[in-house]
Amino acid sequence: MSGWTTHTGQAAVLGAANIDTDQLIPARFMSASRAEGYGDYLLHDVRDRYDLKDGDTIIVAGRNFGSGSSREAAVYALADFGIRAVIAPSFGDIFASNAVNNGLLPARVDASDLGRLTGTITVDLDSATLTCGDARIPFELDPIWRLKLIKGWDDIDLTAQHEDDIASFARARRAARPWAWPADKGT
Amino acid sequence: MSVPQTLLQKLWATHEIVAREDGASLLWVDRHLVHEGSHHAFAKLNERGARVAHPELTFGVVDHYAPTRGRDDVTDPKIRRMIDTLKTNAADHGITLFGLNDPRQGIVHVLGPEQGLTLPGLLINCGDSHTSTHGAFGALAFGIGATEVAHVLATQSIWQRQPGSMRITVNGTLGPGVTAKDIALHWIAGLGSDGARGFAIEYAGDAVRALSMEGRMTLCNLSIEGGARFGMVAPDAVTFEYLAGRPFAPEGADWQDACAAWADLRSDPDAQFDREVAIDAADIAPTVTWGITPAQAVPITGAVPQPDSQTEREALDYMHLTPGHPIAGTAVDQVFIGSCTNARIEDLRLAAAVLRGRKAKVPGVVSPGSTLVRLQAEQEGLDKVFTDAGLDWVGAGCSMCVGMNGDIVQPGKRCASSTNRNFRGRQGPGALTHLMSPAMVAAAAVTGTLADVRPLLDGRGA
Numbered sequence: 318m319s320g321w322t323t324h325t326g327q328a329a330v331l332g333a334a335n336i337d338t339d340q341l342i343p344a345r346f347m348s349a350s351r352a353e354g355y356g357d358y359l360l361h362d363v364r365d366r367y368d369l370k371d372g373d374t375i376i377v378a379g380r381n382f383g384s385g386s387s388r389e390a391a392v393y394a395l396a397d398f399g400i401r402a403v404i405a406p407s408f409g410d411i412f413a414s415n416a417v418n419n420g421l422l423p424a425r426v427d428a429s430d431l432g433r434l435t436g437t438i439t440v441d442l443d444s445a446t447l448t449c450g451d452a453r454i455p456f457e458l459d460p461i462w463r464l465k466l467i468k469g470w471d472d473i474d475l476t477a478q479h480e481d482d483i484a485s486f487a488r489a490r491r492a493a494r495p496w497a498w499p500a501d502k503g504t
Numbered sequence: 505m506s507v508p509q510t511l512l513q514k515l516w517a518t519h520e521i522v523a524r525e526d527g528a529s530l531l532w533v534d535r536h537l538v539h540e541g542s543h544h545a546f547a548k549l550n551e552r553g554a555r556v557a558h559p560e561l562t563f564g565v566v567d568h569y570a571p572t573r574g575r576d577d578v579t580d581p582k583i584r585r586m587i588d589t590l591k592t593n594a595a596d597h598g599i600t601l602f603g604l605n606d607p608r609q610g611i612v613h614v615l616g617p618e619q620g621l622t623l624p625g626l627l628i629n630c631g632d633s634h635t636s637t638h639g640a641f642g643a644l645a646f647g648i649g650a651t652e653v654a655h656v657l658a659t660q661s662i663w664q665r666q667p668g669s670m671r672i673t674v675n676g677t678l679g680p681g682v683t684a685k686d687i688a689l690h691w692i693a694g695l696g697s698d699g700a701r702g703f704a705i706e707y708a709g710d711a712v713r714a715l716s717m718e719g720r721m722t723l724c725n726l727s728i729e730g731g732a733r734f735g736m737v738a739p740d741a742v743t744f745e746y747l748a749g750r751p752f753a754p755e756g757a758d759w760q761d762a763c764a765a766w767a768d769l770r771s772d773p774d775a776q777f778d779r780e781v782a783i784d785a786a787d788i789a790p791t792v793t794w795g796i797t798p799a800q801a802v803p804i805t806g807a808v809p810q811p812d813s814q815t816e817r818e819a820l821d822y823m824h825l826t827p828g829h830p831i832a833g834t835a836v837d838q839v840f841i842g843s844c845t846n847a848r849i850e851d852l853r854l855a856a857a858v859l860r861g862r863k864a865k866v867p868g869v870v871s872p873g874s875t876l877v878r879l880q881a882e883q884e885g886l887d888k889v890f891t892d893a894g895l896d897w898v899g900a901g902c903s904m905c906v907g908m909n910g911d912i913v914q915p916g917k918r919c920a921s922s923t924n925r926n927f928r929g930r931q932g933p934g935a936l937t938h939l940m941s942p943a944m945v946a947a948a949a950v951t952g953t954l955a956d957v958r959p960l961l962d963g964r965g966a
């Protein structure tokens with residue numbers, strides 16, 4: 318995954334709160350392999366309720382965006398549609414980490430700033446600000462996530478440097494707590 | 505004297521491999537549960553040519569796509585492919601698989617505890633948001649996305665920032681016909697569907713202590729519907745008794761050591777929580793949802809609320825409900841008893857207590873949480889109670905909770921459901937879902953409407 322620092326694009330204002338993962342991608346589409354592309358499934362059953370156009374790359378939404386399921390397919394649908402950033406007052410926890418793992422920014426803003434975010438928006442990860450017309454609006458993002466997005470880091474690669482720590486932890490744990498390993502009674 | 509610690513802090517400390525300066529911890533994963541939906545993660549792993557680091561700690565389950573009928577000959581090519589892909593991945597990586605026709609098969613969050621794979625003091629991950637269920641045993645259990653699943657497969661560890669600690673204390677005694685499901689819907693309605701976001705919840709208080717393991721699992725299962733990735737109950741004698749003798753649970757000297765270690769798994773008396781919520785059990789009535797988030801819920805004695813936002817207006821509109829009308833009496837088209845929230849043996853017993861000797865006015869499906877639950881229920885004759893009432897008794901799996909196996913609610917139909925999500929379209933496009941306890945679903949079946957189960961339980965020990 319490649320990192321990024323700034324992005325300018327057209328925002329779709331979805332408004333509603335609680336746009337959950339079942340709306341973002343209905344479950345029946347999740348068996349497809351990623352190579353087939355998930356963009357067409359985005360908000361599939363509710364597209365007519367929302368003002369989302371081809372070419373939009375940013376979504377502005379109400380609170381608790383991406384609540385519900387851990388399905389990363391919700392992020393694939395957004396990413397494959399071309400969305401780079403979702404701006405909302407709050408996000409479902411698992412959705413937000415899934416987003417960052419796919420280079421999609423979950424930018425938290427104050428609810429009172431939402432109304433000013435329409436049209437063309439520039440996202441700057443370095444300064445954690447959104448620029449929209451004359452307005453400069455700060456957003457919040459966990460510093461680790463910001464770095465991950467900018468560097469395009471992959472956790473498995475990062476963790477590889479701790480391989481020895483993990484191995485010795487596992488040995489010590491098994492010695493001290495053998496019960497933590499599943500008993501195999503051949504049932 | 506050492507600083508008093510919460511259960512969360514204790515569990516965190518015993519799993520932390522690396523504490524990074526930026527606040528992220530690399531945590532050891534004791535159990536990793538995968539299902540058909542994990543195909544994305546295996547694809548990522550295979551792309552890198554990586555192997556599953558600890559196949560002995562990884563278990564696969566067929567649940568989300570499991571057909572509940574006609575299992576011997578799965579004809580739907582998509583479902584076949586999903587199940588076969590998991591089988592292939594499990595075989596390639598040397599993972600134990602509870603396949604479609606395994607007598608232990610079931611929904612991952614029912615099967616894990618049932619097999620004794622879920623234990624106090626463990627860290628448990630699964631690519632499913634209701635992994636919080638396993639916290640009922642005093643485990644650190646949380647749902648993760650596909651990229652994280654691939655990470656756990658490859659490294660048996662996960663990066664995570666410690667959440668805030670929140671304690672929900674429920675004191676007092678639940679009234680008859682009031683269940684763990686009602687506690688959950690009650691607190692979620694009070695705090696909102698993101699009310700506990702960023703927190704790990706520990707459930708405490710004598711009403712929680714009085715719950716069976718089944719009830720505690722229901723409570724922890726629904727934590728995510730209030731925004732919390734983790735739900736926990738400190739283990740006690742009820743927990744140990746549930747686990748003793750389970751197939752994968754420790755035995756002999758290991759069991760003794762484990763019980764000794766588990767006795768310490770509780771928040772110290774003076775431990776500080778970032779947030780405390782207190783609930784009086786006596787204030788909780790059987791609760792049903794009226795909208796399209798689990799937080800949009802009212803007591804069955806209440807009315808459809810006046811909307812106070814655009815979001816609520818849209819929810820009412822979607823659900824075809826009129827503000828101010830009593831919620832009880834709303835006609836339903838069908839019922840569903842099932843899911844990782846409420847399809848354990850105790851749930852089925854309770855529903856059967858309501859249905860025994862009565863007829864359902866609407867059609868419905870009862871899908872046990874696992875094949876073992878199914879067998880147990882059949883031994884107790886519960887299947888007969890359901891079929892005599894006119895309901896379908898089918899195989900175990902996620903079924904109509906999410907509809908991936910084809911069990912769906914038809915568009916515009918109203919379903920009383922023991923599941924965990926009433927999101928728009930969750931049970932099928934255009935489905936109108938009301939969440940409630942399995943007892944309340946049984947009451948809806950018998951009356952053909954949303955109804956208070958309490959009068960129906962009169963004189964029937966449940």
Ligand code: SF4
Pocket residue numbers: 567568611612613632634843844845901902905906924
């Ligand atoms: S029963 Fe429903 S909520 Fe539970 S794991 Fe299956 S799909 Fe998810």
